[in-house]
Amino acid sequence: MRWRHTGFAAFCLFLSLGQMVAARAEDADPRVAIAMTASEKAFVLGQMRLFVKSIEQIVAALAADDAATAAEAAAARGALRFQAENAMPPTLGPKFPETWRSFGQPMRKGFDALAKGLTQGETEKVSLARLGEVMRNCVACHESYRIVDAKN
Ligand code: HEC
Numbered sequence: 827m828r829w830r831h832t833g834f835a836a837f838c839l840f841l842s843l844g845q846m847v848a849a850r851a852e853d854a855d856p857r858v859a860i861a862m863t864a865s866e867k868a869f870v871l872g873q874m875r876l877f878v879k880s881i882e883q884i885v886a887a888l889a890a891d892d893a894a895t896a897a898e899a900a901a902a903r904g905a906l907r908f909q910a911e912n913a914m915p916p917t918l919g920p921k922f923p924e925t926w927r928s929f930g931q932p933m934r935k936g937f938d939a940l941a942k943g944l945t946q947g948e949t950e951k952v953s954l955a956r957l958g959e960v961m962r963n964c965v966a967c968h969e970s971y972r973i974v975d976a977k978n
Pocket residue numbers: 871872874875877878881926927929930933960961963964965967968971972973974
């Protein structure tokens with residue numbers, strides 16, 4: 827009888843320790859979690875990697891005075907192209923909170939504005955300022971959200 831109680835107490839301790847570890851993991855990452863299926867997550871992270879790739883292309887092209895290449899790299903990540911491609915999983919849109927959109931939409935529009943400015947002969951300095959403005963949305967969103975696996 828006594829051993830059974832000890833065993834049960836040990837089991838309870840084990841459970842509460844587990845909860846404490848889980849709670850601490852939550853505290854350590856205060857970003858809001860958005861649950862996504864494997865394919866939704868793959869789509870979002872794939873877009874993210876394209877953002878980095880395009881920024882690399884924009885910066886390298888600006889440094890080489892190649893406005894046409896920089897403009898094309900920016901346009902590739904813009905809202906106009908994204909809407910025309912229409913590749914976003916339809917289940918994803920409703921999962922995005924309003925604040926998420928408030929980072930994502932100005933970012934896409936900022937890429938379009940950067941592309942347009944570059945085709946209209948804006949200076950490299952103005953283009954870099956626009957790119958910096960675009961990237962503030964990357965930073966702000968990354969501070970706010972993280973992706974977790976949906977349970978289904
Ligand atoms: C609207 C929100 C949002 C915006 C805007 C945003 N990101 Fe992200 N990004 C995320 C989230 C959420 C993750 C996943 C983070 C996590 O789960 O820890 C992510 C992940 C990434 C990753 C990791 C990709 C991988 O394969 O793991 C890269 C790189 C990245 N973002 C780059 C960018 C760049 C560059 C920009 C701006 C041009 C940008 N992101 C804009 C939300 C955003």
